[in-house]
Amino acid sequence: MDRNNNLLYTLIAVLVLAVVLAWAQTGLFGLVSPWNPYTVRIMNLCAINIGLGLALNLVNGFTGQFSLGHAGFMAVGAYTVALLVMSPAAKQMNFFMVPLVAPLDKIQVPFLVGIIMAGLLAALFGLLVGAPVLRLKGDYLAIATLGFAEIIRVVIVNVKGLTNGALGLKSIPGHTNLWWTAAYAALTVLLMVRLVNSSYGRALKAIREDEIAAEAMGINVFYHKMLAFVLAAFLAGVGGGLQASLIGSIDPAMYKLPLTFQILLMVVLGGMGSITGTVIAATIVTALMEILRFVESPLTLGAIHLPGIPGMRMVVFSLLLIVVTLFYNRGLMGDKEFSWDLLHSRRQTKQGVTQ
Amino acid sequence: MALLDLKEVTMRFGGLTAVNSFNLNLEKGELVGLIGPNGAGKTTVFNIITGVYRPTAGKVYLADEDITGFRPDVITKRGIARTFQNIRLFGSLTVLDNVLVAQHLRLGASPLEAVLGLGRYWGQEAKMHERALELLAAVELEAVANEQATSLPYGQQRRLEIARALATEPKVLLLDEPAAGMNPAETVDLMDFIQRIRREFGLTILLIEHQMRVVMGICERIIVLDYGQTIAEGPPAVIQRDSKVITAYLGVSADA
Numbered sequence: 050m051d052r053n054n055n056l057l058y059t060l061i062a063v064l065v066l067a068v069v070l071a072w073a074q075t076g077l078f079g080l081v082s083p084w085n086p087y088t089v090r091i092m093n094l095c096a097i098n099i100g101l102g103l104a105l106n107l108v109n110g111f112t113g114q115f116s117l118g119h120a121g122f123m124a125v126g127a128y129t130v131a132l133l134v135m136s137p138a139a140k141q142m143n144f145f146m147v148p149l150v151a152p153l154d155k156i157q158v159p160f161l162v163g164i165i166m167a168g169l170l171a172a173l174f175g176l177l178v179g180a181p182v183l184r185l186k187g188d189y190l191a192i193a194t195l196g197f198a199e200i201i202r203v204v205i206v207n208v209k210g211l212t213n214g215a216l217g218l219k220s221i222p223g224h225t226n227l228w229w230t231a232a233y234a235a236l237t238v239l240l241m242v243r244l245v246n247s248s249y250g251r252a253l254k255a256i257r258e259d260e261i262a263a264e265a266m267g268i269n270v271f272y273h274k275m276l277a278f279v280l281a282a283f284l285a286g287v288g289g290g291l292q293a294s295l296i297g298s299i300d301p302a303m304y305k306l307p308l309t310f311q312i313l314l315m316v317v318l319g320g321m322g323s324i325t326g327t328v329i330a331a332t333i334v335t336a337l338m339e340i341l342r343f344v345e346s347p348l349t350l351g352a353i354h355l356p357g358i359p360g361m362r363m364v365v366f367s368l369l370l371i372v373v374t375l376f377y378n379r380g381l382m383g384d385k386e387f388s389w390d391l392l393h394s395r396r397q398t399k400q401g402v403t404q
Numbered sequence: 405m406a407l408l409d410l411k412e413v414t415m416r417f418g419g420l421t422a423v424n425s426f427n428l429n430l431e432k433g434e435l436v437g438l439i440g441p442n443g444a445g446k447t448t449v450f451n452i453i454t455g456v457y458r459p460t461a462g463k464v465y466l467a468d469e470d471i472t473g474f475r476p477d478v479i480t481k482r483g484i485a486r487t488f489q490n491i492r493l494f495g496s497l498t499v500l501d502n503v504l505v506a507q508h509l510r511l512g513a514s515p516l517e518a519v520l521g522l523g524r525y526w527g528q529e530a531k532m533h534e535r536a537l538e539l540l541a542a543v544e545l546e547a548v549a550n551e552q553a554t555s556l557p558y559g560q561q562r563r564l565e566i567a568r569a570l571a572t573e574p575k576v577l578l579l580d581e582p583a584a585g586m587n588p589a590e591t592v593d594l595m596d597f598i599q600r601i602r603r604e605f606g607l608t609i610l611l612i613e614h615q616m617r618v619v620m621g622i623c624e625r626i627i628v629l630d631y632g633q634t635i636a637e638g639p640p641a642v643i644q645r646d647s648k649v650i651t652a653y654l655g656v657s658a659d660a
Contacts, residue, residue, distance in 0.1 A: 240519060247518035248508050248529060251497070255505045258494035265454060265488075267480035267509030267572050276515055384496065 055389045066231075074227040089227065090295070091339050096230035097292050098331040100237040102315040103324060104284035109313070110321035110384075111245055112277040113257025115191045117309050118178060121198030122282040123289030124205060124304035125174050126167035130290030131218045131299060132156075132211075133163040139220050146216065147209040160224040164290050171286020172279050174201065179278040183271060186260075195306065205301045217300025225295040233291055234328075237284055241324050244280075253277055254322075314366060318373055320380030325387040330380070334366070341365055406465075407432045407608050408453070408484070408576050413462030415448055415632075422448040424632040426462070428610075430576065435602060435609045437623035437640075439616075441652055444629040446612045447489060450578050453610075454486050455479040466576070481509050485574035487565045489581045489612075495554040499545055499564055502553050503536040506571035536571065542604065543567040543597070559590045563597070570601065576608045577601075583615045591615060595622050620644065628652065 073084050073092060084092075101119065108116045132140075132149075136157055140149050148154065158166070182193040205212045212218075244250050252273050255263040264270050293299045315334050319326025341362045348355040373381065408430040415423040423445040430436060438446050451457045453464060455476040464472045466482055474482070494502050511518075511532070513525035540546040543563040548556060553564060562582055569577060582598070583591045595618055602609055613619045619626060620640040628636040628643060630652040636643055643649055 243519045243521065244515070247515075247525075248504065248511050248513075248532065249515050249518050251501055251505045252508045254497055254501075255494045255508075258496060259492050261456070262488065262492035262494065263505070264476040265456075265480060265486055265492075266506040266568065267477045268505070269475075269477045 058389045063235075070227045070231050091336060093225060093227060093230045093295050094292075094338075095332045095335040096227070096234040097288050097295070098312070098315060098335045099234040099328050100230075100284055100291075101288040101312050102319070102327040102331040103237045103241050104281040104288065105309075105312050106316045106319075106321065106324070106327045107241065107244075107253075107284075108277050108281045109316060110323070110327075111250065111257065112253045112274060114183065114274055114278070115187065116194040116278065116281075117191050117306070117313070118194035118198040119281075119285050119312050120304040120306065120308040121178075121194075121201035122171040122174060122285035123292070123308065124198075124201055124299075124301070125171040126286030126289030127293035127299045127304070128205065128212055128218070129167040129170045129286070130160075130163045130293050131221045133158045133166055134160055134222055134224065134294065135218070135220070136222070139222075142220070143213055143216075143218050144210075146214070149213075150210045153211070160222075160229075160294070164229075164287055167290035168283040168287040171289070172283035174286075175279040175282025176275070179275050179282075183274045183278060195309075198304070198306075198309065202301050202304050205304075212301070215301060217298060217302075219298040221293055221297050221299065223294055223297055225291050229291055230295070233287060238324060238328065240284075245324065249273070249276065257322075314370060316380075318370065318380055320377075320382035320384060322384035323380065323382035323386060325385070326380050326382030329382070337366070337369075338362065406430055407467055408610070409465040409468075410449075410453070411463045411465070413449075413452055413459045413464065415445070415452055415457060416460045422632050423452065423459075423629075426629075426632070426634060428627065430608050430610060432575075432608055433602075433606070434625065435598075435611065435623055437619040437626040438610060438612045438629065439614070439619055439626060440629035440635075445632040446629055447580060448632075449629070450486060450580055450610075450612065453479075453578060454484060477509065480572050480574075483573070483575035484578065485569035485572045485576070486578040487562075487569050487580055487582060489584065491558075491561050491565055493553040493561060493565060493568070495552070497553055498550050499540065499553055499556065500533075500536055500549040502564060502568050503539055503571045504532055506568045507532045507535065509572060539567045539571055542570075542601070558585060559593075562586070562594070566597075566601065570605060574607065576610065579609060579611045579613075581612055581614060583613055583618045586615075591618060594618070598622060 073089050101123070105119050108114050132153055133156060137155055140154055178194070178197045182190060182197065185193050206215050252263070252268045255266065255268060256270055256273055260270055315331040316327055318334065319330030344361045344365060345357055345359055347357045406429040408428065410426060410428040413423060413426045414421065426449060438449065440446055448457065452459050455474050455478070458473045463470055466484060471479055471482060494505060497505065511528055513523065513528055517523050517525045537546060537549070540549055543566060545560060545564055545567065548560065553561070556564060566582070583594050586594060598609065599622060601607060611619070611623060623640060626638065626640055626643045627634055628649050635648045635652060636646045
């Protein structure tokens with residue numbers, strides 16, 4: 050299959066996706082958006098989760114370092130965006146217990162600046178957290194990153210003059226729309242594809258496969274782990290910021306371990322070390338999170354009447370994870386990726402059989 | 405001037421002295437064998453040279469530079485490469501990628517250049533590919549370049565490990581039991597192979613091996629370790645007759 054055709058297919062796919070997004074977001078050629086705001090909102094969440102999932106997959110799947118600190122970096126991003134993008138008046142309304150510290154209460158920056166700052170600040174936290182914890186391996190690394198994420202959350206609860214503590218922040222301007230989230234998802238996919246297939250990506254995979262051998266081959270293991278970890282923190286910060294602006298209100302309780310697990314679920318379901326897998330799994334899980342809401346409402350199945358049980362969705366996800374790991378023990382995609390060639394060769398073999 | 409020089413190197417693990425006042429002089433172009441019974445400290449010597457362990461006492465010099473206590477990746481960059489006793493390939497990567505990874509240390513382009521595909525990155529990547537294919541050709545693995553590394557038969561995995569070590573452009577190559585698990589025919593092939601890469605790549609080689617046929621067949625000089633101490637050193641013919649070596653390997657005879 051020649052590369053020009055593949056490039057053409059990719060361009061067409063991107064174009065189709067862009068038209069669909071434009072239609073969904075703003076309507077197209079006088080056609081109003083066929084999707085209600087609820088559906089558009091789920092599409093936004095899908096795109097954000099794709100980016101967040103890929104960021105976690107970079108560390109956990111491609112570099113093989115089991116990190117559970119994602120929610121912490123998302124929190125940093127979310128608070129950064131909220132504090133930078135909210136208007137001084139809105140800030141004053143939020144901070145009625147303890148006033149917001151001096152320069153921040155007057156500052157208001159454009160959304161893009163806020164998002165970039167969210168990523169950079171989260172990356173800085175990644176650097177500070179990564180320096181000590183990336184010397185650890187396996188379970189110890191998981192526990193240490195989890196601990197740091199909790200520390201970030203506890204600090205947010207307690208630094209009331211900066212974060213408004215447990216009250217959280219409300220009426221964050223809703224700048225996030227499909228253009229922002231789709232751009233975030235697309236750029237993250239592009240970045241991951243380029244990085245993973247570069248010499249640096251090979252080095253990361255080598256570290257995952259055998260750290261001692263990687264070191265013996267002259268790879269600076271610590272530097273490369275940091276590279277993945279800080280980049281993932283940056284992407285998590287941006288994702289957290291976009292999410293905050295989409296939801297409109299944040300509080301520290303959102304950024305507990307279950308949030309990290311939700312992203313981890315997508316990575317594991319899709320396949321550790323597969324970009325395609327994460328994209329598919331993030332979309333499915335995000336959609337299911339909404340579709341499955343009915344299981345939490347009171348149900349009548351024939352003679353059995355079930356009262357609404359909050360959290361039933363997670364039971365369904367647990368079952369889903371068990372089933373997937375039983376039948377696809379390396380996730381839906383393993384470490385395979387989608388390619389046009391794959392589709393093409395499959396079609397060819399089918400034709401070959403029928404002829 | 406020796407290329408690799410170990411001076412009075414001692415390694416203690418708690419109460420156990422794994423290597424005791426070990427000295428080694430490797431001249432450029434030499435092929436030296438390191439033998440000794442199991443647990444004599446041979447692999448520990450390798451781990452000290454490559455920076456996995458920092459010696460309790462003593463110094464390691466590479467071309468007169470003190471490299472004692474350097475990180476393993478820095479030592480590899482300085483020009484010492486190794487293979488492992490129990491093969492340590494990057495299992496899920498392809499054969500080609502295994503060799504490409506080992507050239508990553510010479511990549512000058514930054515991660516940003518690599519991701520954006522800017523400037524020097526493409527040129528360097530193309531050169532790395534070219535060189536990887538050359539190396540695979542040299543070890544006769546170019547036909548399986550796109551196979552997964554762990555799918556290769558054992559003998560080919562050994563050769564891939566050596567190709568990967570060569571890709572780091574070493575001056576000194578440390579081979580840890582390259583003939584382990586090989587049948588006699590494969591062993592003969594391996595001996596020729598080691599001689600050939602030594603010539604082609606201008607290598608200085610230090611070899612740990614249990615198969616005496618290999619050690620006696622290709623090494624110019626042999627060092628015998630027992631309980632962390634050098635008990636004999638010299639050309640194969642001398643080592644074979646050395647009473648201390650015979651005792652270390654076979655024990656003392658009843659009538660001695």
